[in-house]
Amino acid sequence: MRVVVVDDDEDVREATVMLLEVLGHEASGHGVPEEGLRAAAGADVVLQDLHIPGMMIEEQLQRMGALPHPPGVVLFSASIDVHSLHRIPGAAAVLPKPFTTEALEAALARAAAGRS
Amino acid sequence: MEVVRLLPDVLFRCHKAADGKIYWTLNEGGLAEAFGLTTEQIRGKSLDELFPGGASEPVRAHFEAAFQGSTETFVNEMDGRYFKHFPQPVFGPDGQVEEVVGYITDVTELVQAEQELARVNKDLEAFAYRVSHDLRTPLAAVATLGDVLASQEGLDASGQEAARRLLKATERMDALINDVLAFSRAGVRPQREGTDLAVLAKDIRGELRLQSDHQIHLDAPDTLVVDADPALMRIVMANLLGNSGKYARPGHDVHVWLREENGTIVVEDDGIGFGDQDPGAAFHVFTRMRNAAGQEGCGIGLSTVQRIIEGHGGTIEASERPGGGACFRFTVGP
Numbered sequence: 001m002r003v004v005v006v007d008d009d010e011d012v013r014e015a016t017v018m019l020l021e022v023l024g025h026e027a028s029g030h031g032v033p034e035e036g037l038r039a040a041a042g043a044d045v046v047l048q049d050l051h052i053p054g055m056m057i058e059e060q061l062q063r064m065g066a067l068p069h070p071p072g073v074v075l076f077s078a079s080i081d082v083h084s085l086h087r088i089p090g091a092a093a094v095l096p097k098p099f100t101t102e103a104l105e106a107a108l109a110r111a112a113a114g115r116s
Numbered sequence: 117m118e119v120v121r122l123l124p125d126v127l128f129r130c131h132k133a134a135d136g137k138i139y140w141t142l143n144e145g146g147l148a149e150a151f152g153l154t155t156e157q158i159r160g161k162s163l164d165e166l167f168p169g170g171a172s173e174p175v176r177a178h179f180e181a182a183f184q185g186s187t188e189t190f191v192n193e194m195d196g197r198y199f200k201h202f203p204q205p206v207f208g209p210d211g212q213v214e215e216v217v218g219y220i221t222d223v224t225e226l227v228q229a230e231q232e233l234a235r236v237n238k239d240l241e242a243f244a245y246r247v248s249h250d251l252r253t254p255l256a257a258v259a260t261l262g263d264v265l266a267s268q269e270g271l272d273a274s275g276q277e278a279a280r281r282l283l284k285a286t287e288r289m290d291a292l293i294n295d296v297l298a299f300s301r302a303g304v305r306p307q308r309e310g311t312d313l314a315v316l317a318k319d320i321r322g323e324l325r326l327q328s329d330h331q332i333h334l335d336a337p338d339t340l341v342v343d344a345d346p347a348l349m350r351i352v353m354a355n356l357l358g359n360s361g362k363y364a365r366p367g368h369d370v371h372v373w374l375r376e377e378n379g380t381i382v383v384e385d386d387g388i389g390f391g392d393q394d395p396g397a398a399f400h401v402f403t404r405m406r407n408a409a410g411q412e413g414c415g416i417g418l419s420t421v422q423r424i425i426e427g428h429g430g431t432i433e434a435s436e437r438p439g440g441g442a443c444f445r446f447t448v449g450p
Contacts, residue, residue: 012260015261022268078248078256095133097252097255099374100259100263
């Protein structure tokens with residue numbers, strides 16, 4: 001599937017893109033939320049980091065949801081409080097960092113299945 | 117009265133007159149002199165006259181309660197200083213409160229120290245939270261790159277082994293960060309509510325099943341509710357059950373029993389137990405018990421459990437289970 005990774009941490013972003021490609025997906029990484037949003041227009045799933053300076057996560061998700069073909073969104077975060085992520089509307093799955101390949105695939109599948 | 121004046125604090129005495137107002141008949145000690153409120157200066161004045169402009173409002177209810185027989189202490193603030201009152205009702209032959217005598221002491225330094233402690237604890241928790249996030253982010257990159265390496269075609273056996281060990285080490289590091297964060301959180305004041313330990317234990321067993329090499333069989337009642345902080349009790353149960361999984365007998369599943377005995381919570385297993393080691397030593401920070409070779413962890417888990425239990429005003433002890441295994445008994449305070 002086509003996956004867009006939006007994360008301001010370059011190491012995490014590039015590593016995740018590499019892993020997605022190894023797993024057979026078409027992936028691109030973006031450090032700026034605006035660019036991620038543009039790329040999301042053609043994506044099946046977006047892996048969206050929770051905390052990026054200057055970004056309001058609710059607004060970012062709202063704008064993704066308003067796209068003509070909204071992608072499924074996986075929120076991923078290194079914050080321990082992943083339970084609070086369930087309260088943010090617009091995310092199909094949450095993925096704590098660091099994650100295993102199995103957890104990543106499961107989150108992608110859930111987000112892709114939830115697309116309308 | 118001369119002796120009373122040597123006191124640094126205040127001895128007071130007041131009664132309720134026919135007009136329903138509270139009048140002072142005695143107010144002596146260092147504090148009374150410092151505030152210009154000695155017996156001579158306040159004679160015949162009511163509570164409202166002593167603290168004009170609504171200043172009496174914060175203390176009025178407490179004094180009224182004392183005249184109903186309450187001995188509950190209270191603290192009021194005046195000009196940035198804090199005063200603790202120890203009221204003592206004096207009952208007449210008819211069983212009614214005739215007057216209230218008591219003692220007032222300046223607790224400003226104590227209150228300020230408590231406020232400072234609360235602020236430092238909050239800062240420390242925020243710091244630990246921030247550090248754990250910032251440590252976990254590069255770790256996530258390492259773990260993901262390890263997955264990338266492990267997925268490379270044409271990787272020989274030693275390359276695969278290296279990738280496997282790299283991933284295993286990142287998992288340990290992740291667990292370590294969680295443990296350190298839990299330890300720092302264990303110092304927060306518990307927010308008590310009805311917390312079902314049986315439900316928590318079943319939840320945690322489900323999570324552990326995905327990670328542990330050993331099956332954990334849990335024997336728990338349908339419900340076991342205690343008045344404790346649910347987030348902190350989750351840390352307690354996760355550590356106790358996690359340990360049962362870690363210290364299982366090699367090649368065997370482990371059974372865990374959770375029950376209540378006269379207000380004491382008992383968690384025991386049929387794992388390897390403590391052997392000839394002192395079970396109490398398991399609570400020391402960074403002590404890893406023997407026979408744990410190859411097991412994950414840093415020896416911080418049970419210290420965290422102890423901090424949480426003691427933060428609730430409870431106690432915890434470890435012992436060898438008759439028939440083999442570890443046994444933990446704890447209370448969560450009044």
